[in-house]
Amino acid sequence: MSNLQGTLYVVATPIGNRGDISERARRVLAGVAVVAAEDTRRSGQLLSHYGISARLVSLHEHNEDRQVPRLLARLQAGEDIALISDAGTPLVSDPGYRLVSACAWAGVRTSPVPGPSAVMAALSVAGLPTDRFCFEGFLPARPGPRRKALAALAAEPRTLVLLESSHRILDSLRTVAEVFGPERPAVVARELTKTWETVLRGPVGALVQRLEADPDQRRGEFVLLLAGAPATASDDETLLHTLRPLLAELPVKRAARVAAQITGAPRNRLYQLALREKGVEG
Structure with missing residues (x-):
């Protein structure tokens, strides 16, 4: 048995148009020992479309607790595994979190193969x-x-x-x-x-x-x-509480940039507030 562990590839697949799959995704799916799929029948049809013959293992919300130890053992034995969902990027409102988390805690390499996302x-x-x-x-x-x-x-x-x-x-x-x-x-x-x-x-x-x-x-x-909720006057006053001491020491643009880092508010909004505070037209 090899001492080298395998890799779990988290592979994004098309959300509709099958032409959106990446060349790397096709190569990975064709090369792994097994593909863990939410719906093996649906994923089998997708892989067949690309001429990929792969062993499929079911991994969904109802069997994830049971399947994760088995898949982790295979990864630790040196096999590479691909994780896919029915469409798009796995884990985004789809199963797979428990497997990825188990790999992270076990020190098994996990590699993203990015692509389509609704x-x-x-x-x-x-x-x-x-x-x-x-x-x-x-x-x-x-x-x-x-x-x-x-x-x-x-x-x-x-x-x-x-x-x-x-x-x-x-x-x-x-x-x-x-x-x-x-x-x-x-x-x-x-x-x-x-x-x-x-x-x-x-x-x-x-x-x-x-x-x-x-x-x-x-x-x-x-x-x-x-769209996000519109800003209110009270929101602006809260941001100005952070901006005012910065404006006393820094130029307007730099003050807005620092305030954005502190508050998480959009820099442009803080810049406009800073201009208004200074009495300058935006």
Whole structure:
């Protein structure tokens, strides 16, 4: 038996368009001893499309506790393993965390093979701020918990990224309109990279009406993006509390940069506040 341990490769696969797989991903999937997949039938079809013959092992939320020790033992024995999800990047609202965590604690090398991600794809075309964002995955299925979860996010200043299914997208949008108000800017990204890809933008209330009127826009897989909560006067005063002593010692741009590092607020917003504090037009 070799003393060398294997490597766990965390491999991103296409979220729709099969042309989006990377050359490295194909090479890794073809070369490992086993591929751990969420749905072996679906993944088998994907690998067959690329002419890859690989041994598949099921790894999903219902068997992960049982499978992780077996896969870890194989890695420690020197075998390389690839981890994939049904689509996109593993662990992002998909199984795999327990295996990656076990490898990290056991000192087994884990290597990312980056590629498609529904979250990043949606952000790239949304037209909302992307310098800071907050990924919340799927909202709760039941109305009460869903409303409670959204209420906890209503004041979040960063762009919010959510995942949603076809049978809940309209109900989720309606709840967003109730909790955040119908004027909150939003984006509904549907079936990204697939034949019927659509990206709808507008106030969330208008998007509710759009989906109510067009059943086709309620089909497929969704990424829902919501603009962050607008700044309030009290927010500005809190930031100015940090800015004022810095402005007494530093030029405006440097003060804004340091304040951004301290508070985590966007540098441009702090720069505009600093200019206003100095009585200078932005």
